[in-house]
Amino acid sequence: MIQVQNLTHRYAGRTALSNVSFEVRKGEVFGLLGPNGGGKSTLFRILSTMMVPGEGRATVAGYDVVRDPAAVRRLVGVVFQSQSLDRALTVEENLRAQGHLHGLKGATLRDRMEAAMERLGLADRRKDLVEALSGGLRRRVEIAKALLHRPQVLLMDEASTGLDPSARRDLSRHIENLRDRDGVTILLTTHILEEADRCDRLVLLHQGAIVAQGSPGELRSRIGGDVVVLESGDAPSLAARIEQRFSMKPTVADGRVRVEIPNGHRFIAEVVEAFPGSIESVGLHKPTLEDVFVRETGASIE
Ligand code: ADP
Numbered sequence: 001m002i003q004v005q006n007l008t009h010r011y012a013g014r015t016a017l018s019n020v021s022f023e024v025r026k027g028e029v030f031g032l033l034g035p036n037g038g039g040k041s042t043l044f045r046i047l048s049t050m051m052v053p054g055e056g057r058a059t060v061a062g063y064d065v066v067r068d069p070a071a072v073r074r075l076v077g078v079v080f081q082s083q084s085l086d087r088a089l090t091v092e093e094n095l096r097a098q099g100h101l102h103g104l105k106g107a108t109l110r111d112r113m114e115a116a117m118e119r120l121g122l123a124d125r126r127k128d129l130v131e132a133l134s135g136g137l138r139r140r141v142e143i144a145k146a147l148l149h150r151p152q153v154l155l156m157d158e159a160s161t162g163l164d165p166s167a168r169r170d171l172s173r174h175i176e177n178l179r180d181r182d183g184v185t186i187l188l189t190t191h192i193l194e195e196a197d198r199c200d201r202l203v204l205l206h207q208g209a210i211v212a213q214g215s216p217g218e219l220r221s222r223i224g225g226d227v228v229v230l231e232s233g234d235a236p237s238l239a240a241r242i243e244q245r246f247s248m249k250p251t252v253a254d255g256r257v258r259v260e261i262p263n264g265h266r267f268i269a270e271v272v273e274a275f276p277g278s279i280e281s282v283g284l285h286k287p288t289l290e291d292v293f294v295r296e297t298g299a300s301i302e
Pocket residue numbers: 011012014015016034035036037038039040041042043
């Protein structure tokens with residue numbers, strides 16, 4: 001449904017995207033996960049036809065975003081990072097204004113508004129002023145607005161930023177509902193691990209380049225066994241001593257030493273005994289997308 005081929009983009013000499021290629025299949029939720037500055041919004045601007053890429057190409061349902069932007073805009077609904085609602089208007093009034101921009105009116109517009117409000121669970125909030133709504137509800141109104149012209153593809157830039165975990169989960173459920181009930185293809189950007197974990201597939205973006213892609217499960221399974229995280233007053237020195245003693249290659253990120261290892265609990269007992277006094281705390285967990293990112297880049301996401 002979306003094809004991105006060798007996209008490269010620079011702003012005044014600074015590379016924001018570097019040879020990025022991936023494909024989004026029809027009816028999936030696809031995520032772009034990466035820290036701030038990773039290039040997510042740049043890619044989003046190119047796909048939503050707001051900006052022309054330096055090199056490479058991108059198509060939506062076969063339409064080229066540069067040569068055929070009008071066709072792409074008909075197929076795509078867009079939810080921007082910054083909010084785009086009129087807070088002094090009600091939910092319904094915001095949707096109606098957007099419908100008019102698409103040339104919708106009368107019974108057609110009413111039907112589209114009803115359908116969009118029903119899908120996003122907004123029907124009983126239609127008369128509420130946007131300024132009286134919670135952050136999570138506002139995001140849902142943004143999505144309803146983006147769906148009025150019945151796009152096949154929904155693009156969302158950091159839609160859940162600023163929401164608390166429960167509002168975020170709620171938003172994810174609505175997005176999955178759009179996929180399951182309407183077959184909408186969704187591409188979202190995020191720097192939040194839980195949100196990325198709910199995507200069908202994703203790419204990890206770091207400094208404008210893809211460092212890994214696959215389903216969350218596939219990505220996590222690249223790390224065998226457990227992840228052990230050790231805090232120390234001098235993490236680099238602890239890492240060097242572990243490397244020497246246990247002949248393994250720990251990574252140091254955010255002042256913590258990380259080790260990927262089968263049977264982490266056994267390693268913990270050994271490492272604590274080997275370096276008494278050097279370790280301040282010990283943690284053990286199953287691999288997360290953060291671990292995948294740290295392994296591929298040496299940097300952390302959040
Ligand atoms: P993200 O959305 O993942 O945080 P962006 O695509 O916004 O990443 O930014 C990628 C890189 O491009 C960053 O280094 C950022 O500073 C730079 N950048 C983004 N927008 C502009 C711009 N309009 N002018 C110059 N540099 C920019």
